Amino acid sequence: MSYLGRFKQGTEVPISVRTVDGSGVAVVPAFVPFAEILGAGGKIDTFELPVKDKAVTTGLFQFGLFLDSNYPVGQYSVIYRYRANSLDRLLEDAFEVIEGGNVAGSVNSTFWWDRPEASYIVFERDDGKIEQGRNPFIVNSEGEFG
Amino acid sequence: MTATLRSGHSNEYPLDITPAGQNLLLMANGLDSMLRWNGLGSLADTAGVIAPTTAITFPNNQPPGLITATQGLTALVRFVDTEGNFSDPSPASALVTLTDQKMVYENVEVPTESKVEKRQIFRTLDGAAAVAFLDIETTDLTSTRFESDKTDDVLSSGIQLVLVDAVGDTPAFKFGVPPNHKAVVVSHRGRMFLAVEREYDRGSVVVTNGSTSVRGIGTSWTSAMKGREIYVVGAPRSYLIDQMDVSSQTIVLNETYGGVSDSFASYTVRSTGSERRTIYWSEPGLPESWPAENAFTVQETGDEITGAFSRGNFLYIVERNFIHRLTFNFSPADGEIFLVAYRGCINNRCTILGADEKIYMLDEQGVHAYDGGRTTAPISQQIQDLFRPESETRINWEASRWFHGIHYPAEETIRWFVALSGGRFPRHALCYQYRIQRWWIEEYPRTMASSTTGRIGLPRNFVGTSNGEIVAISVGTLDGAGPVGTIRGEVSAATIFSVSDTLAAFDSSVVGAMVSIVKGLGKGQEREIISISGTTLNLAYPWDILPDTTSVYQIGSPHWKYRTGWFQWLVEERQNPRSITTLWEPIETDGIFNIKIFTDRSKVADKMGLTDSIDGISTVEGDTDIEIDMTKNIGYTRQELGSSRERNTDGDRFVSFGLEGFAPKAKVRIHQLEVDGAFNA
Numbered sequence: 139m140s141y142l143g144r145f146k147q148g149t150e151v152p153i154s155v156r157t158v159d160g161s162g163v164a165v166v167p168a169f170v171p172f173a174e175i176l177g178a179g180g181k182i183d184t185f186e187l188p189v190k191d192k193a194v195t196t197g198l199f200q201f202g203l204f205l206d207s208n209y210p211v212g213q214y215s216v217i218y219r220y221r222a223n224s225l226d227r228l229l230e231d232a233f234e235v236i237e238g239g240n241v242a243g244s245v246n247s248t249f250w251w252d253r254p255e256a257s258y259i260v261f262e263r264d265d266g267k268i269e270q271g272r273n274p275f276i277v278n279s280e281g282e283f284g
Numbered sequence: 285m286t287a288t289l290r291s292g293h294s295n296e297y298p299l300d301i302t303p304a305g306q307n308l309l310l311m312a313n314g315l316d317s318m319l320r321w322n323g324l325g326s327l328a329d330t331a332g333v334i335a336p337t338t339a340i341t342f343p344n345n346q347p348p349g350l351i352t353a354t355q356g357l358t359a360l361v362r363f364v365d366t367e368g369n370f371s372d373p374s375p376a377s378a379l380v381t382l383t384d385q386k387m388v389y390e391n392v393e394v395p396t397e398s399k400v401e402k403r404q405i406f407r408t409l410d411g412a413a414a415v416a417f418l419d420i421e422t423t424d425l426t427s428t429r430f431e432s433d434k435t436d437d438v439l440s441s442g443i444q445l446v447l448v449d450a451v452g453d454t455p456a457f458k459f460g461v462p463p464n465h466k467a468v469v470v471s472h473r474g475r476m477f478l479a480v481e482r483e484y485d486r487g488s489v490v491v492t493n494g495s496t497s498v499r500g501i502g503t504s505w506t507s508a509m510k511g512r513e514i515y516v517v518g519a520p521r522s523y524l525i526d527q528m529d530v531s532s533q534t535i536v537l538n539e540t541y542g543g544v545s546d547s548f549a550s551y552t553v554r555s556t557g558s559e560r561r562t563i564y565w566s567e568p569g570l571p572e573s574w575p576a577e578n579a580f581t582v583q584e585t586g587d588e589i590t591g592a593f594s595r596g597n598f599l600y601i602v603e604r605n606f607i608h609r610l611t612f613n614f615s616p617a618d619g620e621i622f623l624v625a626y627r628g629c630i631n632n633r634c635t636i637l638g639a640d641e642k643i644y645m646l647d648e649q650g651v652h653a654y655d656g657g658r659t660t661a662p663i664s665q666q667i668q669d670l671f672r673p674e675s676e677t678r679i680n681w682e683a684s685r686w687f688h689g690i691h692y693p694a695e696e697t698i699r700w701f702v703a704l705s706g707g708r709f710p711r712h713a714l715c716y717q718y719r720i721q722r723w724w725i726e727e728y729p730r731t732m733a734s735s736t737t738g739r740i741g742l743p744r745n746f747v748g749t750s751n752g753e754i755v756a757i758s759v760g761t762l763d764g765a766g767p768v769g770t771i772r773g774e775v776s777a778a779t780i781f782s783v784s785d786t787l788a789a790f791d792s793s794v795v796g797a798m799v800s801i802v803k804g805l806g807k808g809q810e811r812e813i814i815s816i817s818g819t820t821l822n823l824a825y826p827w828d829i830l831p832d833t834t835s836v837y838q839i840g841s842p843h844w845k846y847r848t849g850w851f852q853w854l855v856e857e858r859q860n861p862r863s864i865t866t867l868w869e870p871i872e873t874d875g876i877f878n879i880k881i882f883t884d885r886s887k888v889a890d891k892m893g894l895t896d897s898i899d900g901i902s903t904v905e906g907d908t909d910i911e912i913d914m915t916k917n918i919g920y921t922r923q924e925l926g927s928s929r930e931r932n933t934d935g936d937r938f939v940s941f942g943l944e945g946f947a948p949k950a951k952v953r954i955h956q957l958e959v960d961g962a963f964n965a
Contacts, residue, residue, distance in 0.1 A: 146824070150708075193550075237814040237822065239751065244733040244748065244752075250738030251303060253307075262293060262295070266294065277793070278756075278759050278762070278765075
């Protein structure tokens with residue numbers, strides 16, 4: 139088992155597995171491997187893992203798991219299942235979700251728009267939402283101004 | 285408070301947000317339908333109005349009425365949205381003749397878009413096919429059957445729709461929806477232009493020989509990808525996407541797959557090959573009307589179009605390595621496009637229009653200043669190592685789709701936010717002060733994924749960061765710390781994931797800010813605060829060296845560093861005393877900066893030989909820092925650096941100095957660093 143690290147909501151956990159046979163040799167699996175994510179309350183999600191760098195690496199499958207509201211602070215396990223050389227195989231990883239995150243993720247696009255009635259800041263977040271904020275103001279260590 | 289305009293939008297590429305006049309924003313990403321927002325509505329809609337595709341039909345027996353048309357007439361319907369935008373008309377109906385009958389329209393298509401407010405039914409006059417007249421305008425959006433008894437005489441004085449004009453154009457069909465496969469929108473001379481293709485290759489696909497079905501693994505395909513092509517690695521050719529099921533992430537091809545079955549296939553989805561170098565434009569004054577024929581092609585260079593911008597009378601089309609320029613009088617259809625420069629830009633967000641009339645661009649060769657004509661000058665020589673593949677520290681071009689730039693006129697500085705590591709989003713900025721032509725690099729504790737310029741009091745730069753936050757840069761002296769609460773103090777205890785100060789009253793605003801050890805054990809470390817438990821700050825990552833009660837912490841301090849080049853000591857030390865003098869602005873709040881000395885090309889700073897503290901200068905034996913107390917009111921320090929080297933004995937030959945610190949609440953200004961007894965090596 140590998141510990142993948144500490145992550146915040148709104149970021150991606152790199153879920154990856156190398157499909158190997160009983161001798162530890164990387165092989166092409168019989169079907170697309172899939173991963174189950176388990177939390178304190180049981181199974182949260184199951185998904186297939188896409189192949190990665192197939193031309194240069196055998197048996198590498200990777201997926202970026204976005205930590206949305208389904209992943210509150212806590213410990214999680216990742217169970218990988220695949221079949222190699224007619225044998226079903228199972229691997230496990232773990233990761234932790236820590237405080238301080240935001241399910242919105244990063245603000246990927248921003249635009250300031252001055253209109254007659256107000257100023258707006260229009261922005262897109264990593265969670266796929268496009269938002270607008272009217273008449274934004276600044277808060278810093280010297281106080282609030284806007 | 286913010287409000288959601290739209291959900292479920294693809295986050296694979298940045299969203300290009302462009303105003304079309306004062307009252308409309310257009311938003312495009314090349315993977316979803318273009319959106320529009322008028323600033324007043326609560327939601328953003330798709331731009332343009334989808335045209336009806338079904339022709340109107342007529343019953344076999346029209347009821348008695350006033351209309352006689354012996355040569356025949358046709359009918360069409362179009363939709364009108366809440367903003368008054370029209371769709372293209374439907375296909376024309378078959379001809380119908382009438383003798384003292386009413387006109388009954390059947391199979392009048394019902395709009396699927398909720399923004400459609402009304403339908404307009406037009407018909408031609410008897411025997412005249414080039415112009416249609418408005419017969420019925422209705423807000424009834426559900427009925428499919430309408431009647432009218434208006435004669436030609438009544439209609440001919442009303443609203444007309446020119447189907448074919450005298451020169452063969454079709455003005456009624458100029459309201460096409462904007463293409464959804466282009467990602468950059470530019471306003472130029474009253475029209476909007478669309479450029480830049482987007483490829484999609486996330487995840488992998490399962491393909492089966494002889495089947496039309498393709499399944500995505502780890503994909504996030506959008507409905508807008510229907511009609512594009514899929515290129516599967518190992519396939520004999522590309523295939524057209526005939527149907528797209530977003531919920532199951534399944535494609536149906538227009539024909540059976542001829543390649544080898546593969547459960548682990550890499551692929552790319554993009555528009556058809558002929559679209560690669562096509563630029564579209566809207567009708568003048570109608571930013572949501574995009575006739576399909578309003579398009580031109582940029583000459584083939586073997587490169588990829590990455591952006592476009594307007595300046596003066598020219599529309600510039602930018603590639604990774606080339607710049608083209610379009611000029612026209614009345615319509616782009618009559619325009620000329622020329623290849624004008626042999627540098628380009630990595631993406632549209634990295635083209636910056638400077639206040640000095642130059643256009644600054646970041647490409648894979650470096651940063652260059654373009655004059656808008658045929659001349660472009662490289663300006664990044666001071667940081668050119670970042671662009672060299674063999675350099676230890678270099679730009680990660682794999683993440684270039686998220687690079688962006690911003691101009692801050694008050695500082696006469698342009699920042700390009702780039703990734704210098706394997707991260708997806710930028711955490712560094714290449715900063716250029718164009719007045720004095722100096723470069724420096726800024727590193728941020730959080731991702732800096734987007735930027736824009738706005739005005740709060742005065743023009744300011746705003747940057748989109750992690751945690752869904754937008755920050756203003758160059759405001760105040762601390763990052764993330766609010767006006768209240770403790771931001772500096774002495775450590776009373778620390779664990780691997782926390783630091784405590786029993787005298788502190790922390791404000792919740794510091795969550796997300798960095799806490800740094802600025803003095804004492806563990807000096808130089810900085811960690812992100814993820815939560816507060818009373819007088820304890822909880823951290824994202826563990827300390828390397830656990831702070832203790834000798835440690836002083838500061839919240840929100842930017843960590844700054846400066847390093848000189850190498851100097852060579854003059855040989856005769858007795859005639860050339862060696863010293864370093866610094867001049868700085870004294871501050872009233874606690875703050876220090878450190879001087880480090882590097883000798884003879886060493887990458888590691890020299891360690892001090894004794895522990896001492898006098899006149900605001902402190903050293904600790906075995907530590908690398910000469911610590912300077914910035915509250916010292918003279919703002920001056922001189923440190924002798926004798927090594928007693930004589931001409932015929934060995935000793936230090938080369939020296940370099942580093943200045944470093946964590947900015948306190950007051951602004952740090954270091955005016956001068958003077959080295960005596962040395963010359964430039």
